[in-house]
Amino acid sequence: MPxxxxxxxxxxxxxxxxxxxxxxxxxxPHQINPFEVHVLxxxxxxxxxxxxxxxxxxxxxxLVIQLEVMLETG
Amino acid sequence: MVSQSEKAFVMExxxxxxxxxxxxxxVQDYQNLKETEDRATDVLLCLDSxxxxxxxxxxxxxxxxxxxxxxxxxxxxxxxxxxxxxxERDIAYSRQKVLSLxxxxxxxxxxxxxxxxxxxYPTSNSLGFIAS
Numbered sequence: 001m002p003x004x005x006x007x008x009x010x011x012x013x014x015x016x017x018x019x020x021x022x023x024x025x026x027x028x029p030h031q032i033n034p035f036e037v038h039v040l041x042x043x044x045x046x047x048x049x050x051x052x053x054x055x056x057x058x059x060x061x062x063l064v065i066q067l068e069v070m071l072e073t074g
Numbered sequence: 075m076v077s078q079s080e081k082a083f084v085m086e087x088x089x090x091x092x093x094x095x096x097x098x099x100x101v102q103d104y105q106n107l108k109e110t111e112d113r114a115t116d117v118l119l120c121l122d123s124x125x126x127x128x129x130x131x132x133x134x135x136x137x138x139x140x141x142x143x144x145x146x147x148x149x150x151x152x153x154x155x156x157x158x159x160x161x162e163r164d165i166a167y168s169r170q171k172v173l174s175l176x177x178x179x180x181x182x183x184x185x186x187x188x189x190x191x192x193x194x195y196p197t198s199n200s201l202g203f204i205a206s
Contacts, residue, residue: 035131039154042127042131042158042161043161045124046124046161046164046165049120049168052117053168056113056114056117059106060107060111060114060179063103063106063107063110064178064179067104067185067186071189
């Protein structure tokens with residue numbers, strides 16, 4: 001199995017923790033499939049959108065309800 | 075006066091002249107909705123870009139691991155491929171969610187814009203229809 005070398009610049013605390021947790025579970029980093037790192041990074045990217053999307057949903061819903069109520073009731 | 079100048083007052087012509095029965099739309103709320111709509115558009119762009127990245131990685135993985143004449147990867151058991159497809163589904167779901175929110179915001183903004191236009195040109199008697 002080929003292996004790859006990754007150099008991360010300015011990685012977040014969560015990224016470091018995730019990598020540490022992942023690498024602690026294997027005997028040697030060479031055992032890891034190079035594509036696993038891609039999946040790991042994508043997983044973190046997708047997960048980091050969730051709180052933002054929840055906030056966006058709440059903001060839009062609040063504003064829409066507020067404007068609709070204004071239009072309906074005056 | 076300053077407080078009133080930040081609101082759009084909409085009143086139904088010919089349906090009573092009680093000022094308390096008018097419709098008010100806060101300009102700040104309207105602007106907030108526009109800004110949030112812009113945020114949603116940016117999110118959509120980022121999600122599209124991430125989806126494209128996943129698709130490229132999946133393609134690279136397929137080329138690196140599977141033989142060129144291998145059957146479709148749909149029939150293959152592979153953890154990496156499974157995880158990549160799962161990410162694709164996650165992102166596509168988030169994308170649909172943002173599209174739905176964007177549509178909701180755009181429709182509401184269009185409705186408010188229409189009400190404001192009718193206020194500027196108060197010749198129509200259709201505000202009751204808009205409010206309903």
